[in-house]
Amino acid sequence: MTLGLTIAILGGALAVILGGVGSAIGVGLAGQASSGVMSEDPEKFGSLLLLVALPGTQGIYGFLSAFLIILKLGLTGGTVASPSVFQGWQILIAALPVAFTGLVSGIHQGKVCASGVYMVAKQPKDLMKPVIMAALVETYAVLGLLITILLLNGISL
Amino acid sequence: MSIADVQKVHIVTHVGLKKTFIDSLQEEGFLQIEKADFETLGLSTPFADVTTVEHQLHRLSHALDYLSQWEKKGLTEKLFTQKPQISSQEREDILCQDFVPLLDQVDNLEKQNNDIESHLRFLEKEEEFLRSLQDLVLPIKSVTDTDSTEVVMGVMSLASFNELSTETEDEAFCSHVISQGKRDVHLLVVFPKSQKEQFRQILKEKDFNPLYFTETILKKAGEQGKVTDVIQAIEEEKAEQKKKLLLLQNKGKELVPSREQLMRIHDVLLNEREKRLASRNLGETSQAIFLEGWIKTADIPRLEAKLMPFSDLVQCYFRPPLPEEDPPITLENPKIGKPFEIITKLYGLPQRGMLDPTLYLAPFFFLFVGLTVSEAGYGLLVALLSFLYLKFAKPKGGLRQFLTLMGILGVATVILGTLVGGWFGFPIRKLMILDPLEDPVSFLILSLALGFIQVWFGTLINLILGIRNKDYLQAIFVQGGWLILLPSLVLYALLKHSFWGILALVGAAGIVLFASPSRNPFSRFFGGLYSLYDISRYLADVLSYSRLLALGLATTVIAMVVNTLCQTALGIPWVGWLFAALIFVGGHLFNLGISFLGGFVHSMRLQFVEFFSKFFKSGGKPFKPFALEGKYVEFL
Numbered sequence: 137m138t139l140g141l142t143i144a145i146l147g148g149a150l151a152v153i154l155g156g157v158g159s160a161i162g163v164g165l166a167g168q169a170s171s172g173v174m175s176e177d178p179e180k181f182g183s184l185l186l187l188v189a190l191p192g193t194q195g196i197y198g199f200l201s202a203f204l205i206i207l208k209l210g211l212t213g214g215t216v217a218s219p220s221v222f223q224g225w226q227i228l229i230a231a232l233p234v235a236f237t238g239l240v241s242g243i244h245q246g247k248v249c250a251s252g253v254y255m256v257a258k259q260p261k262d263l264m265k266p267v268i269m270a271a272l273v274e275t276y277a278v279l280g281l282l283i284t285i286l287l288l289n290g291i292s293l
Numbered sequence: 294m295s296i297a298d299v300q301k302v303h304i305v306t307h308v309g310l311k312k313t314f315i316d317s318l319q320e321e322g323f324l325q326i327e328k329a330d331f332e333t334l335g336l337s338t339p340f341a342d343v344t345t346v347e348h349q350l351h352r353l354s355h356a357l358d359y360l361s362q363w364e365k366k367g368l369t370e371k372l373f374t375q376k377p378q379i380s381s382q383e384r385e386d387i388l389c390q391d392f393v394p395l396l397d398q399v400d401n402l403e404k405q406n407n408d409i410e411s412h413l414r415f416l417e418k419e420e421e422f423l424r425s426l427q428d429l430v431l432p433i434k435s436v437t438d439t440d441s442t443e444v445v446m447g448v449m450s451l452a453s454f455n456e457l458s459t460e461t462e463d464e465a466f467c468s469h470v471i472s473q474g475k476r477d478v479h480l481l482v483v484f485p486k487s488q489k490e491q492f493r494q495i496l497k498e499k500d501f502n503p504l505y506f507t508e509t510i511l512k513k514a515g516e517q518g519k520v521t522d523v524i525q526a527i528e529e530e531k532a533e534q535k536k537k538l539l540l541l542q543n544k545g546k547e548l549v550p551s552r553e554q555l556m557r558i559h560d561v562l563l564n565e566r567e568k569r570l571a572s573r574n575l576g577e578t579s580q581a582i583f584l585e586g587w588i589k590t591a592d593i594p595r596l597e598a599k600l601m602p603f604s605d606l607v608q609c610y611f612r613p614p615l616p617e618e619d620p621p622i623t624l625e626n627p628k629i630g631k632p633f634e635i636i637t638k639l640y641g642l643p644q645r646g647m648l649d650p651t652l653y654l655a656p657f658f659f660l661f662v663g664l665t666v667s668e669a670g671y672g673l674l675v676a677l678l679s680f681l682y683l684k685f686a687k688p689k690g691g692l693r694q695f696l697t698l699m700g701i702l703g704v705a706t707v708i709l710g711t712l713v714g715g716w717f718g719f720p721i722r723k724l725m726i727l728d729p730l731e732d733p734v735s736f737l738i739l740s741l742a743l744g745f746i747q748v749w750f751g752t753l754i755n756l757i758l759g760i761r762n763k764d765y766l767q768a769i770f771v772q773g774g775w776l777i778l779l780p781s782l783v784l785y786a787l788l789k790h791s792f793w794g795i796l797a798l799v800g801a802a803g804i805v806l807f808a809s810p811s812r813n814p815f816s817r818f819f820g821g822l823y824s825l826y827d828i829s830r831y832l833a834d835v836l837s838y839s840r841l842l843a844l845g846l847a848t849t850v851i852a853m854v855v856n857t858l859c860q861t862a863l864g865i866p867w868v869g870w871l872f873a874a875l876i877f878v879g880g881h882l883f884n885l886g887i888s889f890l891g892g893f894v895h896s897m898r899l900q901f902v903e904f905f906s907k908f909f910k911s912g913g914k915p916f917k918p919f920a921l922e923g924k925y926v927e928f929l
Contacts, residue, residue, distance in 0.1 A: 186890070193891060200850050212857060264639050268901065271894040275840065278895070282737075282843035289733050 141209065141216070143224030147231035148205035151284070154235035155198020155277075158242025162191025165246035169253040180256065183263045187252050190270045191245040194238035197281040201234045204288050217293045230287035237280030245273040295649050297625045298590040299916065301618070303610040305583050310606055311575075314582075315568050317599055320381065322920025323592040325621055329576040329585045336576030336583060341569035346562055353392075353559040356399040357925075360555070363546045373686045376927040379557055384928070387561045395551060402545055409538050413531060419510060420527045425479055426504070426520050428472045433506055433514035433523065436481065443489050445482045445496070446471075446504050453499040454478040466492055479504075556925035564921050564928075571919050587621050587916065614645075622913030624649050632698035633658060635691075640901050641911025646762065650909050653754065654900045657747050661899060662702045663709030664740070665844035665892035667729075668852055670717035671885040672706025675699055689927065702893070714845065717881055718852030729846050736842045744838025744903070745783070748831060751907030752776055758908055766807050771824075774803030779831060801825060834903045840895050848888040855880030 170184035205227055210217045219227065252266025302324065306314055318324050331338050366374070379387075425448070429436070438444055449457070451473070458468070465488055471479040482501075484492040506514070513523045576583035588596060593611060600607045614620040622642040624634050626649070633655040643649055666672060679700035682688070688696065710716070711724050713736065720728065729736040752775050759768025778800030785793035809820025855876065862872040905911075921928040 189887075189890075193887065196851070196887065197847065200847055200854070203850060203854050264897075267894055268639075268898055271898045272902070274895075275837070275898075278840045278843045281847065282839055285843065285846055286733060286737070 138218050138220075138224075140219040140221045140224030143221065144205060144209055144219055144227035145211075147224075147228030148202035148209075150228070150235045151198040151201040151205070151231040151238075152195075153198070155201075155238030155242065156195040158239035158277075159192050159195030159198075160242075162194070162242040162244075162246025162249065163188060165243075166191060166249035166253060169250035173253055173257040177257065180260065183256055183260065184253055186263070187249045187256065187266060187270070190249050190267065190274075191242050193274060194242035194245070194277045197234050197277055198238050201231055201281065201284045201288070204285065205231065208288060208291075208293065219293050223291065223293055226291045227288070230284055230291060232284075233280040233287070234277070234284040235280075237277045241273050241277040241280075245270050245277075248273055295625060296643060296647075296913075297623045297916075299587045299620045299623070300590050300593065300611045300613055301615075301620075302586050302588045302593075302596070303584070304586075304600075304607065305581055306603065306607045308577065308580055308582050310603060311572070311582050314584075314603075315572055319564065319568055319571075319919055319921055321595065321599060322918050323588060323595060324919055325587040325917055326571050326574050326919050327585045327587065328574045329583055331576050334576055334583065336578060339572060339575060339577045341572045343566050343569050346566045346569065350559065350562055350566065352396050352400075353555055353562065356396055357552060357555050357559065359399060359403055360545065360548055360552045363542070363549050364552065372682075375687060376689075376923065376925065377553055377557065378927050378929050379561070379923075380929045383557070384561050384564075387558055388565070390558070392555070392558050395555070399548060402541060402548065406538070406541050406545075409534050409541065413534050413538070416527050416531050416534070419507070420524060420531075422504075423510070423520050423524050423527070425474075426471055427524060429481070429520050432517050432519055433511060434516055434518075436506070438486075441486055442483050443486050443492075445501075446480075447482065447496075447501050448477050448479050448504060449499055449501045450477050451475075453501075454480070457495070457499050457501075461495060466495075560923040560926045560928075563924065567919070567922070586919075589623065589916075619914060620645060621916035623916035624651060626651050629701075630655050632694050632701060635694055635698055636897060636900060639897070640905060640909075642913035642915055644910045644912045647910050647913075648754070648758065650754075650905065653750070654904060657743070657904070658896050658900060659701065659705045660709070660743065661841060661896035662892045663705035664713065664743075664841045665895060666702075666706045666848055666888045667710050667714030667845040668717070668848050668884070668888060669707045669710030669714060670881070671848075671888065672703045672708075672710050674703070674885065675889065676703025676707065679703060702889075706892075714849050715852065717877075718849070718856040729842060730849060733842060733846065736845070737839060740838045740841035741835055743841065744835040744899075745779070747838075747899070747904050748834050748907065749776065749779055751904045752779075755908035770803035770807035774800040774807075775827075775831070776800070778804065778828075834906075837903055838899065840899075844888070844891050844895055847891070848884060851884045851888075852881065855884060 166188040170180075170188050173184060174180060206212055208217070208227070209219070248270045249266065252270060255266050256263055318326075329336065426446070429446075436444055436446055465485050467483045469481040469483070471481060473479075482492075482496065510523055513526050518526075574584075576585075588611075597609065600609060622645070624637065624642070626634060630652045633651050636654060636658060637643070637649065637651045663672070676699075679696045683693065683696050683700065711721060712726050713729055715721065722728075727735055727739070752772055756768045756772035756776065759765070759772055778797050781793045781796040781800060784790070785797055804825055805818065805821035807821065808824035809817045811817045811820055858880065859873040859877050862876055863869045865872055
């Protein structure tokens with residue numbers, strides 16, 4: 137185990153942790169709101185589930201980036217790469233876009249989804265409108281993911 | 294392909310034809326009735342009363358709900374049941390039927406059921422009360438005051454009871470423990486009436502809670518009955534009531550088949566109510582009725598044919614909408630484009646004078662969903678499920694359109710998934726034109742190029758609209774300027790050929806000179822220069838399409854992760870294959886769900902935010918013809 141490898145692993149861990157935290161908070165916010173609505177109207181479970189699940193993507197993006205790092209480092213099996221300290225830092229930094237955009241956009245998407253849940257409670261036919269609103273927030277997590285993937289692709293070990 | 298042409302129609306007819314007239318309009322369902330302008334025309338408003346119908350509808354839907362508890366349907370049955378169909382003859386028959394006895398039967402059933410249930414609850418309460426006293430060996434009637442003593446039955450906490458027995462050593466006070474629980478004691482207290490004030494005070498201080506037998510218990514006990522006897526009697530009564538309940542439940546089950554009849558009646562009455570509500574919009578004199586409405590130009594011959602038999606009693610006038618009117622909007626697209634109307638309608642129907650963007654967004658949406666999901670296996674699953682459900686369950690209306698759209702998008706995913714993705718995480722290299730994992734930059738360029746094309750196309754539509762609205766200068770020089778400037782800038786950056794640079798300048802000149810409406814040459818020039826700043830918006834719009842790469846990659850990588858996990862699971866001895874199969878199915882289904890949701894939503898956003906912002910204005914009111922509508926049944 138080299139220091140470079142350790143730093144690179146820290147990068148993967150950060151992507152999962154921060155993305156996951158953002159999604160957990162976001163899904164939590166939307167989940168609370170939808171449970172409140174369902175206490176009045178249990179029939180709405182299906183449509184509310186969509187809104188609650190939506191802020192979950194940030195966690196998946198973090199997980200996905202970490203998996204790409206794992207593949208890059210050869211940690212799934214076979215020979216483990218031994219990146220230099222610089223390369224390790226490079227991988228860690230490449231993980232930061234998805235980590236931080238995931239953290240912040242997950243929370244805010246959760247807020248948008250929670251208010252979308254209240255909207256669907258009153259206007260059940262307009263389900264897709266709050267979904268689109270939430271997708272506007274998610275854009276930044278998608279862009280973070282994109283840059284992380286491109287950066288990881290650019291780093292040669 | 295476009296927004297359907299609608300015309301204002303005014304119809305005057307004889308008052309005697311009113312019912313036939315409204316009936317046939319509802320049956321045909323091609324006319325949207327507007328509120329006639331009574332006051333200016335000096336007409337009266339006929340007021341149709343709907344309270345009776347509404348009361349009946351309310352009773353019907355309550356009965357339907359109540360009976361539904363006995364209707365047992367499996368999931369597949371629920372998914373594949375089709376609405377019963379009703380012909381116009383059947384509708385007439387239903388209106389003549391007397392359905393009130395059936396409703397009364399259901400109401401009666403519900404009332405009896407509720408009575409028995411509440412009686413059972415009462416019996417259970419009594420039994421619970423008696424259970425705590427079942428060790429009392431005296432007949433119930435005998436627990437009563439005598440001439441000189443007071444007899445009180447009650448419950449108190451164990452601690453207070455212990456205090457009581459140690460503190461009160463008066464011989465006149467006698468207590469008999471009926472039963473002793475973990476926390477409280479049921480007891481019988483006897484004391485002389487002469488000292489009752491004193492003892493009552495003591496008992497009160499110890500939180501003694503007196504208990505009394507209720508009238509019904511006393512009645513059941515008779516002269517010699519003990520607590521255990523009453524409990525037994527209650528048990529017997531409960532069993533009897535439960536038997537009755539079962540009988541009622543069976544009766545309920547027997548009534549379930551008549552639910553369908555109730556559904557038919559409900560929907561027929563629902564349309565009766567609509568008819569009456571619609572007739573409130575008609576103007577009326579003693580001899581004639583006057584109706585105002587909208588109709589699709591294509592439907593005018595149908596209306597005329599319908600009114601033909603009454604031609605000497607009916608007068609029809611058609612005219613195109615006036616400039617100040619806001620005609621209702623309905624979209625008309627060929628069969629293949631129809632499902633994509635869902636997307637346009639979600640954003641909002643186009644304003645009057647705007648064009649219908651459905652067919653223009655359809656190919657882009659098709660491509661974008663295909664690229665963002667980019668997993669042919671998932672596409673095949675979604676397409677198969679959608680088309681099979683459409684074939685066998687024959688859903689109607691919105692669901693039908695949505696599933697057709699999903700089917701088409703599934704096909705898109707199969708095609709593009711094969712080209713740039715894989716089949717359940719396994720790429721077929723021979724068929725691939727581009728591997729986004731190996732060469733993400735080419736894929737990024739492809740995404741941005743598609744974005745550029747859509748944004749440019751949106752601007753082109755804006756130019757066409759400008760010409761159609763006779764706003765020639767703006768359209769040709771400003772929108773045209775952008776159309777020249779954007780591609781020539783890109784080509785100049787790529788090829789570094791001065792021709793493209795000059796062409797870009799030509800486009801820019803058009804924008805600078807004509808973008809500002811000001812007459813002052815200075816403010817016109819600088820205003821125009823400022824609008825060149827919009828180029829940053831175009832840039833941002835095109836960059837936004839990079840999400841196609843990110844979402845496409847996300848699906849591919851998660852599919853790979855699932856397969857890697859499967860391989861790891863296969864290493865487990867003996868049951869590895871089982872775990873692997875579970876992970877494979879569960880993982881891919883999960884990925885299918887999130888990737889389709891993401892692909893759908895983000896592709897939609899690209900239409901709304903990046904494409905529609907170039908030319909589209911929503912705000913049209915939907916065309917809602919007065920027609921037969923069923924909640925439970927379908928009208929033929």
